Amino acid sequence: MTNRAAVMNGLFDLSIQDRPMPTAGPHQAVVRIEAVGVCGSDTTYYTHGRIGDYVVDGPIVLGHEVAGQVVEVGPGVTGVAPGDRVAIEPGTPCRDCRECRAGRYHLCPDLEFLATPPYDGALLQYLLIDSRNLYPIPDELSYEEGALLEPLSVGLWACKRAGLAPGDDVLVTGAGPVGLVSAAAARALGAGTVTVTDVSEFRLGLARSMGFTAEPGGTHTSVDFDVLIECSGAPGVLAAGLARLRPAGRAAMVGMPKEAVSLPLSQLNPNELTIGTVNRYNNTWPLAIELVASGRVDLKPLITHHFTLDETTDALMLGRHVTDSVKAIIHPQR
Secondary structure (H helix, E strand, O other): OOEEEEEEEEOOEEEEEEEOOOOOOOOEEEEEEEEEEOOHHHHHHHHHOEEOOEEOOOOEEOOOEEEEEEEEEOOOOOOOOOOOEEEEOOEEOOOOOHHHHOOOHHHOOOOEEOOOOOOOOOOEOEEEEEHHHEEEOOOOOOHHHHHOHHHHHHHHHHHHHOOOOOOOEEEEEOOOHHHHHHHHHHHHOOOOEEEEEEOOHHHHHHHHHOOOEEEEOOOOOOOOEEEEEEOOOOOOHHHHHHOOEEEEEEEEEOOOOOOOOOOOHHHHHHHOOEEEEOOOOOOOHHHHHHHHHOOOOOOHHHEEEEEEHHHHHHHHOHHHHOOOOOEEEEEOOO
């Protein structure tokens, strides 16, 4: 059997290569990869070679939004079995450090995260991974939806970091994939109203079709909010969103600004606003699966394009060439 992989060799340089077929060791599983969502981080690594302190300095396989079917398990595996359809949590912690023992495994200093240098990702046909990262998905969930449980997990964790309570009025800035799933998560968790802002009329239209109030960026109304989920990372958007929060408002910063952020603290302090940063997620997969399987969150409208493994370059560059696009799914088995 072959194990074809999309390997990034350098900036704007990707080729399909044969990798060795993996064999499961203790607590490991081999997963036949069926769907991989393209994240903005994948495109950034491909076009810029780095995100913050994470630098691509050699060949790497991208892709961390992933689902597939278990084909082999190693000794000691009890949670999954061959044949199980699974979604994959991409971060493998050491499970023994101070953060892991405190339940904050997503802050593990030795976390091995798919497609984050120096670790390979999942844009290949067969992936070897810790079996404890696998979550069986029901038959009513497609593999594509299983892959998008990863960005949904970001949205769920953002809601938790913002202290979202039932009845809260929520403002989501940025209607990209993470912004839209954050809005969907907020609604499923009991938000009173959810308003989404963006500069793209296509994405605002998609937000409206998903049942959210959509507002063009920069056209602030007089509406006040209890919670802000900032997903754009654009300069000035966090400060502008904070200014729209009611007293004791809470914010979660998901979008990663590329430069230092300036905040008018003298104006924000009287309202005692709380700002929480978001670093991925923690124990979100079971809830994410339940929300999608029950129909309370619909991920299907986000999927706008499909690609084969041979078309990975086109998938990575989709957002630059097709403005009416949201989420591309790569199918390594096709």
